[in-house]
Amino acid sequence: MKVHYWVVSAISAVVLSACGGGGSDSSDTPPASSPPASSTPVAGAPTGRIAGLVVASDTGLPLAGVQVQVAGTTGTTAADGSFSQDAVGSAERQVVRFVRDGYADAFATTAVTGGTTASVTGRMAPIAASATFDNSAGKTLTDSNSAASVIIPPAGVVDAATGAAPQGAVTIQIATINPATNPANMPGDYTTSTGSTIESFGALSVQLRDAAGKPLNLAAGKSATIRIPLASRSGVPSQTIPLFYFNEATGLWVEEGTATLAGVAPNQYYEGTVTRFSTWNADKVVDTIFVNGCVTGIGDVSSSRVAVRSSGIDYSGLATATTNSEGKFRVAIRRNGLASISTAYPRRSAAVRAGPSATDITLDACLTLSPASEKSAPVFFAPLLSMVAPAGSPVAFYALVVFDEEALRYQWFRNGRAIDGATQSIYRLPVVTSADDQAQFTVTVTNSFGSTTSPAATLSVTAAATLLELDYLFKMLFSPFDLSAVTSAPLNLFESNGKWLDPAAVCRTGTATGLLNGQPIAAGTETSGFNQVVSGTFDKCVTRDDPTIELSGFSTVNETSNSEFTVLDATRRADNFRRISRQGNGQVTDVTGNGSEKSTSTISTVNGLEIAINVSAPLPGATLRNNLTGEVTQFISGDTVLGSTEIISGKLATLTIEQRSRTFTIGGVRYVANGLVSFPSVTDYQLPGPEQLRLLNSAPVPTGQLSLTRNGFQIGRIFFTAEGPFVEINGVVKPMFSRTP
Structure with missing residues (x-):
C-alpha cells in the first residue's frame, strides 16, 4: 500500500x-448518518400531550411562572414547576421552549405521538451577568464569577427580524451552561444538524434585546468574541475544538467556527469568534456504540413506550431512546465511554453502568420499573472517588446521581461539618495544601421524597516535591x-x-x-x-x-x-x-x-x-x-x-513505546532509560503525561514499564497493573491517581 x-x-x-x-x-468522527427527523407536524394526525417539570439548573429547585412554548401552544408552570399542554401536533421532533425572567431561555426536544403523553424536563440556567449599552459604542460583558465573557463590536447588533438598527439602549444577558454537573443542562439532545452525536465541554447563552424588548442579533459582516468556561467530565480537554450554535427552530446543533483553550485551571475557557448569537457550545463529534437492553414492569406497570436515558460518566453527553411494544430499547453512548443507563422521569428504574467498550453492549438484566406512585430519595449511580493530589493542585469531587427531574439540592461536608456555600453537584478545591491531607468529604442530596448521603471520599495530599x-x-x-x-x-x-x-x-x-x-x-x-x-x-x-x-x-x-x-x-x-x-x-x-x-x-x-x-x-x-x-x-x-x-x-x-538502553548525561551524571509500555485503544488520547494518564481509568489496561537508572542505580519507573498506573521514585511506590472509592 x-x-x-x-x-x-x-x-x-x-x-x-x-x-x-x-x-x-x-x-x-462517526459514520455518515441521516439528519434527524423534521419537527413538522404530521398532517391530519391526532394530537398528543406534553407534560413535565421545569427546574433551575444550578439548584435543582422547581420554577413557577415559566412560559412553556411548543408547536404554537403556550402554557405556564405551576408552583411546583410542573406543566401540561394538550393539542400538541404529532411530530418525530418537537422543540419546547422555556422562558422566564432571570434565566436564559431553555430548550428541550421530544417526539409527540397522537393520543399519548410525552414527558420533558426544562433545566434553566440563571443569568450570570447583564448590562445595557449604546450600540454605537459596543460592549464587553464579563461574568465576575467565571471566565465567561462576550465582546460586541461597535454598531454590532441589529433587529433580528428586520436587520434594522436597534431602538434605544441594548440589553445583553449571558448565562453559563454546565454539562459537567448534569449533561441534561444542555439544550436539545446532543444531536447535530448532520445527525452526528457531540460531547460538550461547556456552553454559553447570549441574549440581546432593544428598549422595546425585540430580540437582536449580530449585524451582517460583524463578529463577536466569546469565552465559554471549560466544563466537562472528560479528563483532558482538546486545545482547539469546534463551536456549535443551537438552532432554536430545529432543536439541533450546527457547527460553525472553532475555539481555542486558554486560561489556567480551574479557570480555563474556550475563546472563539462568532457571527450570530444563540447558545454556543464547545463540542467535538464523537463515535458511538449502542447499549441494547429491556425494561420490565411491576404489576400493571407497562414496559412499552418507556423513555430510557444514557448519561455520560466520563464524558458530558446524553442520549435517549424509547422501548418498543416488547419493552426492548437501543440507546447510544460514546465509544469507549462509561455511562449510566436508566429509565427517565416519571417512570424510574435503578441505574446500571455500561462501558467502556468499542463495540455494542447488551445488558445482562432488564431495567425494572417502579410503580408510578413509588417515589424515592436520590440514588447515587457511582460513589465519590477518593483522590490523590499533589500540594498546590486543584481537586474536584463529583456527586453522580441517577438522572432525576425531581428538584435536587446538594450539601457538601468536610469531616462531618457542612461546608458553607458548597451546594452544587461539584465541590472544587482550587488549591490543596498539606492541611487537606486525609480530609474526608461527603455530600447529601435531597429531593421532595428524602435525602441520601454518599459514602466518604478521602483526599490524600502528597508533598509538592x-x-x-x-x-x-x-x-x-x-x-x-x-x-x-x-x-x-x-x-x-x-x-x-x-x-x-x-x-x-x-x-x-x-x-x-x-x-x-x-x-x-x-x-x-x-x-x-x-x-x-x-x-x-x-x-x-x-x-x-x-x-x-x-x-x-x-x-x-x-x-x-x-x-x-x-x-x-x-x-x-x-x-x-x-x-x-x-x-x-x-x-x-x-x-x-x-x-x-x-x-x-x-x-x-x-x-x-x-x-x-x-x-x-x-x-x-x-x-x-x-x-x-x-x-x-x-x-x-x-x-x-x-x-x-x-x-x-x-x-x-x-x-507502544520502547526505550532501548537510551543513555544520556545531565550535569555529568549518567542516566539510562529502558523498558516498553503498550497502550491499547488510544484513539482519543495523547501520549501519556501525568494528567493524561487519568484517561486510562476508563480504557483497557496498559501493560509494561519504563525505568530510569542514575549511575547504575534505579531511581524511578512508571508501570501498569490491573489496578492502574503507578510510579516508583527512589523506592517509594504510589498510585498515579486513586481508582478506589
Whole structure:
C-alpha cells in the first residue's frame, strides 16, 4: 500500500504531544448518518400531550411562572414547576421552549405521538451577568464569577427580524451552561444538524434585546468574541475544538467556527469568534456504540413506550431512546465511554453502568420499573472517588446521581461539618495544601421524597516535591521526543497530504521560510519524497495549526524513501532551535535543541492491519537545553521505538513505546532509560503525561514499564497493573491517581 512519506514522518511527530506540543486534537468522527427527523407536524394526525417539570439548573429547585412554548401552544408552570399542554401536533421532533425572567431561555426536544403523553424536563440556567449599552459604542460583558465573557463590536447588533438598527439602549444577558454537573443542562439532545452525536465541554447563552424588548442579533459582516468556561467530565480537554450554535427552530446543533483553550485551571475557557448569537457550545463529534437492553414492569406497570436515558460518566453527553411494544430499547453512548443507563422521569428504574467498550453492549438484566406512585430519595449511580493530589493542585469531587427531574439540592461536608456555600453537584478545591491531607468529604442530596448521603471520599495530599519529581521523571523518560520536536520542525511547511504550504500561511504571528533541495518551491506542489532535503527557518513563529507552539531557529530534514513509500530513512538536524509550548493548564515547556537524530520508519500490512514502526536515535553529541532550569541533556547512545497498529485516517488503535538502553548525561551524571509500555485503544488520547494518564481509568489496561537508572542505580519507573498506573521514585511506590472509592 502506497503511503506518502509525510504520513510516515507524522508517525514520528505524534510524540510531540507527550511534552505539551503537537497539533490540536482530532475528534472521533462517526459514520455518515441521516439528519434527524423534521419537527413538522404530521398532517391530519391526532394530537398528543406534553407534560413535565421545569427546574433551575444550578439548584435543582422547581420554577413557577415559566412560559412553556411548543408547536404554537403556550402554557405556564405551576408552583411546583410542573406543566401540561394538550393539542400538541404529532411530530418525530418537537422543540419546547422555556422562558422566564432571570434565566436564559431553555430548550428541550421530544417526539409527540397522537393520543399519548410525552414527558420533558426544562433545566434553566440563571443569568450570570447583564448590562445595557449604546450600540454605537459596543460592549464587553464579563461574568465576575467565571471566565465567561462576550465582546460586541461597535454598531454590532441589529433587529433580528428586520436587520434594522436597534431602538434605544441594548440589553445583553449571558448565562453559563454546565454539562459537567448534569449533561441534561444542555439544550436539545446532543444531536447535530448532520445527525452526528457531540460531547460538550461547556456552553454559553447570549441574549440581546432593544428598549422595546425585540430580540437582536449580530449585524451582517460583524463578529463577536466569546469565552465559554471549560466544563466537562472528560479528563483532558482538546486545545482547539469546534463551536456549535443551537438552532432554536430545529432543536439541533450546527457547527460553525472553532475555539481555542486558554486560561489556567480551574479557570480555563474556550475563546472563539462568532457571527450570530444563540447558545454556543464547545463540542467535538464523537463515535458511538449502542447499549441494547429491556425494561420490565411491576404489576400493571407497562414496559412499552418507556423513555430510557444514557448519561455520560466520563464524558458530558446524553442520549435517549424509547422501548418498543416488547419493552426492548437501543440507546447510544460514546465509544469507549462509561455511562449510566436508566429509565427517565416519571417512570424510574435503578441505574446500571455500561462501558467502556468499542463495540455494542447488551445488558445482562432488564431495567425494572417502579410503580408510578413509588417515589424515592436520590440514588447515587457511582460513589465519590477518593483522590490523590499533589500540594498546590486543584481537586474536584463529583456527586453522580441517577438522572432525576425531581428538584435536587446538594450539601457538601468536610469531616462531618457542612461546608458553607458548597451546594452544587461539584465541590472544587482550587488549591490543596498539606492541611487537606486525609480530609474526608461527603455530600447529601435531597429531593421532595428524602435525602441520601454518599459514602466518604478521602483526599490524600502528597508533598509538592513528589509532583516535581514525577514531572522530572516524565521529562527524563521522554526527552528524545522533545529533540524530535525541534529537529522535525520543517514538517510544519507541509499539508497533511504532503503538499508544500505557502510559508506565509504557516505562522499566526512571526515568520517561516523553507527550501526544498535548496530551492524555493511553489505552494501546493506535491513533493516526491524519494530523496529530498527540507529546511526551515523560523522566527518566533506561532504555528497556525497549534497556537500554543512557538518556533525559532533553523532545522533540516533529509529523507530517503523506497518506491512504495513503506520505508523512510531520515536524518534531522537542529541548529540552536528553540521550541516553546504554552498549554492552557499553565504548563510551559521551553527547550533549545542542537545536533542530529536518525530515524527509520516502516509501514507493513499484516492480517488486514497496518503496522507502523519508527526507530529514532539521537546521534552522539546532540543536546537539549531546558531553558526554564538551565539543565542540558547530552545524548550518548541507544534509541526509542514508537510502534502503532491500524492507522486509520491518522488515528492510532494501539501504541507502544520502547526505550532501548537510551543513555544520556545531565550535569555529568549518567542516566539510562529502558523498558516498553503498550497502550491499547488510544484513539482519543495523547501520549501519556501525568494528567493524561487519568484517561486510562476508563480504557483497557496498559501493560509494561519504563525505568530510569542514575549511575547504575534505579531511581524511578512508571508501570501498569490491573489496578492502574503507578510510579516508583527512589523506592517509594504510589498510585498515579486513586481508582478506589
